Structure formats: structure tokens, C-alpha cells
């Protein structure tokens with residue numbers, strides 16, 4: 001299997017953007033699975049809401065490719081596939097009464113991965129002086145951060 005060598009910061013940035021597209025597509029699929037597995041209506045609603053946000057995030061990433069004048073495509077995201085696989089495994093071995101906690105934990109792990117991806121992308125994009133791309137990526141990062149806070153809050157409520 002041939003592999004492209006990334007030579008420049010822009011090569012790396014484009015590759016990370018392509019990975020982020022797959023990351024968000026994986027997140028969208030995972031949120032559907034988590035919604036199915038959760039028991040409480042309000043937690044299902046949270047996952048649905050974040051799925052809607054994820055669709056906006058995918059649109060924002062498309063715009064970032066455009067702003068940077070880079071061809072849009074995707075690249076493999078084994079990390080998000082792994083997070084989803086781990087969630088699936090944990091859900092399958094957990095009693096129904098634990099499902100809300102398990103799905104919230106899995107979503108929180110995914111959010112933290114996404115946050116780290118956007119933090120790196122924002123630094124790299126800012127270094128290119130691409131202000132509009134920074135704005136779009138920051139909007140995504142802010143949503144992920146807000147979601148992670150909501151998930152933590154919900155987890156704390158359940159733990160009481």
C-alpha cells in the first residue's frame with residue numbers, strides 16, 4: 001500500500017482536516033448508536049441534539065477546505081473507530097440500568113478526542129494566517145467543549 005509523505009505544514013494540516021471529516025462522520029454514526037442504547041428520554045435528546053450539531057460541524061469543515069483552497073476529501077480515523085468499538089463492547093456487557101452512564105461516558109471520551117483534534121487544527125490554521133478557517137474551527141471546538149460540559153454534568157447527576 002503506497003502512502004503519501006507529508007512534507008509541509010500545509011500537507012499536515014490538510015491531512016488532519018481529512019481525518020477530522022471522518023472523525024465527525026464517525027461521531028454522527030456513534031451518536032445514533034448511543035441514542036439507541038441510552039434509556040432516559042433526556043439523554044436520548046442530548047445525543048440527538050449533538051447529532052444535529054455534528055451535521056453543522058461537517059458543513060463547517062467543508063467550508064474550511066474551501067477557505068484554505070484545499071481539495072475536500074476524507075482520510076482514515078482509526079481513533080474514533082476505536083472509541084466507538086469500545087463503547088459498543090461496554091454497552092453489550094452492561095446491564096440496562098447502567099446504559100445511561102455507559103453511553104454518557106462513551107460520548108465524553110469521543111468529545112475529548114474531538115476537542116484535541118480541533119485544538120491542533122486551530123493552531124495549525126492560525127499559523128497559516130487563515131482567519132476565516134480559524135473562526136469556523138473555533139465554532140466547532142466551542143460546541144464540543146459545551147457538549148463535554150453537558151455530558152459531565154449529566155454524569156454527575158446520575159452518579160448521585
Ligand SMILES: [Fe+2]
Pocket residue numbers: 024027054057114144
Ligand atoms: Fe463533533
